[in-house]
Amino acid sequence: MAPPQSPADPPSENGPKDRRDKNRDGGRAVARGDSTPSDHSGAERGAVAAAEGGALDVLLDIRDLHVAFGHHEVLRGVNLAVPRGQTVAIIGESGCGKSVLLKTMIGLIRPTSGQVCFDGRDLARMSERELTRTRVRYGYVFQQAALFDSMTVGQNVAFPLRQHTDRTDDEIEQRVLSRLAQVGLPASVAPKRPAELSGGMRKRVGLARALALDPELVLYDEPTTGLDPIMSDVINELIMRTRLSYPVTSIVVTHDMHTARKVADRVVMLYPLARLAHDEPQIIFDGPPSELDRTGDRRVSQFVKGEAGERISELRGA
Amino acid sequence: MANPASTPTSQASPPTAAETHSGSGHDWLADLGALVVDATSAIGGFAIFTGRTVAWMSTRFPRGDTLWPNLYQVGVLSLPVVALTGTFIGMVLAVQSYAQFRALGLETRLGAVINMSLVRELGPVLAATMLAGRVGSAMSAELGTMRVTEQIDALASMGANPIQHLVVPRLLACLFMIPTLVIMADFMGVVGGYFYSVVILGIDQHHYWRNSEQFVGNFDLFSGVFKSLFFGATIALVGCYRGFHCAAGAEGVGRAATAAFVISFVLILLLDLLLGIVLEALYAYIWPEGAKLF
Numbered sequence: 001m002a003p004p005q006s007p008a009d010p011p012s013e014n015g016p017k018d019r020r021d022k023n024r025d026g027g028r029a030v031a032r033g034d035s036t037p038s039d040h041s042g043a044e045r046g047a048v049a050a051a052e053g054g055a056l057d058v059l060l061d062i063r064d065l066h067v068a069f070g071h072h073e074v075l076r077g078v079n080l081a082v083p084r085g086q087t088v089a090i091i092g093e094s095g096c097g098k099s100v101l102l103k104t105m106i107g108l109i110r111p112t113s114g115q116v117c118f119d120g121r122d123l124a125r126m127s128e129r130e131l132t133r134t135r136v137r138y139g140y141v142f143q144q145a146a147l148f149d150s151m152t153v154g155q156n157v158a159f160p161l162r163q164h165t166d167r168t169d170d171e172i173e174q175r176v177l178s179r180l181a182q183v184g185l186p187a188s189v190a191p192k193r194p195a196e197l198s199g200g201m202r203k204r205v206g207l208a209r210a211l212a213l214d215p216e217l218v219l220y221d222e223p224t225t226g227l228d229p230i231m232s233d234v235i236n237e238l239i240m241r242t243r244l245s246y247p248v249t250s251i252v253v254t255h256d257m258h259t260a261r262k263v264a265d266r267v268v269m270l271y272p273l274a275r276l277a278h279d280e281p282q283i284i285f286d287g288p289p290s291e292l293d294r295t296g297d298r299r300v301s302q303f304v305k306g307e308a309g310e311r312i313s314e315l316r317g318a
Numbered sequence: 319m320a321n322p323a324s325t326p327t328s329q330a331s332p333p334t335a336a337e338t339h340s341g342s343g344h345d346w347l348a349d350l351g352a353l354v355v356d357a358t359s360a361i362g363g364f365a366i367f368t369g370r371t372v373a374w375m376s377t378r379f380p381r382g383d384t385l386w387p388n389l390y391q392v393g394v395l396s397l398p399v400v401a402l403t404g405t406f407i408g409m410v411l412a413v414q415s416y417a418q419f420r421a422l423g424l425e426t427r428l429g430a431v432i433n434m435s436l437v438r439e440l441g442p443v444l445a446a447t448m449l450a451g452r453v454g455s456a457m458s459a460e461l462g463t464m465r466v467t468e469q470i471d472a473l474a475s476m477g478a479n480p481i482q483h484l485v486v487p488r489l490l491a492c493l494f495m496i497p498t499l500v501i502m503a504d505f506m507g508v509v510g511g512y513f514y515s516v517v518i519l520g521i522d523q524h525h526y527w528r529n530s531e532q533f534v535g536n537f538d539l540f541s542g543v544f545k546s547l548f549f550g551a552t553i554a555l556v557g558c559y560r561g562f563h564c565a566a567g568a569e570g571v572g573r574a575a576t577a578a579f580v581i582s583f584v585l586i587l588l589l590d591l592l593l594g595i596v597l598e599a600l601y602a603y604i605w606p607e608g609a610k611l612f
Binding site: 108129132 | 370464467468469471472473475
């Protein structure tokens, strides 16, 4: 029951660090190699092959996913396989379960039933430790950026680097500044607090933080919501530029059709369960963005064009 | 803080209100059942949370940069209020007991009464109560805000376990600092009691100290500090648990902070009773003849 004494601090601090690094090498080097040029081009070829629909190297596989909170069912029987290198936009109206789906993909929400497999392994079957280790291969861009407000902007971006690498302070600072520069932020923002930044800047810091460790899979939760049209397009460009710099797999949850059309190879539309009959699938559209205008489904075209249709009378009735 | 009764948004209350209107016996039974289920799941949730925290604590010692700020926050910044609380308890005890003991001509026994109540009971419990308000609510509000603004999810998404990063350092800080602060409260209480008894009431100081020495033993000191270890763990775990399970919005954060204080206060009193019984039994077991002294 006696609390550990502080002299025990230095040795036990080294222990976890070593272990962490081994984990990192074991987990990531196998999957995509670190930064040697040959590995890089190999992974790129894989991405191209996947995009062409050749040997489908599925990175994220969702099978028959059900999520319910108490009696409130949000996702029902969702199936989605995302090949390595693809950029998928998940669209749908507010409350249809897009964000819940995104959080389930990284194990922040546990499925009620069904599986979410990342690189062939079921997230729900992992121990807390394995899950923690696997998440290093993810990047997550939060809707409100979710920057740690007890830290400066620089410390926020440095956080994953300090957690999972044993780089020196100088190396980390260099990396932080280059990440900030990539998202178009000057070095002068690094010592500021997140509260001092505008919404667009905060989102870009969140993006820089999510990309700090070159993740294999980046999840974007409404990256352009609440931004002006120009800043929205800046974010779109950044998402695309990330894709060009290395073969990342991205999943973008959005209800901004401009974003969906611009960045995505594939668009998946979710529909709220409350509006569906019991046997209808929840995914009502799955295809390239160019197909969006050709679909005969009125629910899809209504969303894509942004028409209220009969909704206003429904709201009045309720 | 907001009045919890005015905002019936908790999961259990809307059906409860609806069902009492219809007023049949069956609904009353259903309410009771729902209450039992809620209480059981809350206790289970808290037990799992505690288990996970202990598991992370026993495998990885937190890094200095997460531990030091918590030690400072819990320990150093609480020192003034705890010292003040201690001093006043000592003086109040002197004021309250003086008249009765004087009537019996036993005023020099005040030393024993004040110091004994202080180190065994009032020092630990009142210091812990003070800290439940200062430290527990602050933890709960801070972690609640982090939950609401998705910072806890962000931590998890970056491969950093939130329990390991947020809860373990806070628990360790409370386990180190709260017993330390209780010792400080005891000391200031002894000083306060002495000041009022000897300087203001004019009790003979030789006999005052002689009586204290005779009655207050090491076991009394030990039992006070030992209890405070449990109080510290309670404050940290309840504060963090309520923060982690905070409802959305500013109101949720406020309620989490209030609930953290109320729950840890009740648990502190409950633990005080249980540990008091256990420690008495232990004392009687080790020193069977010593128990007769009181």
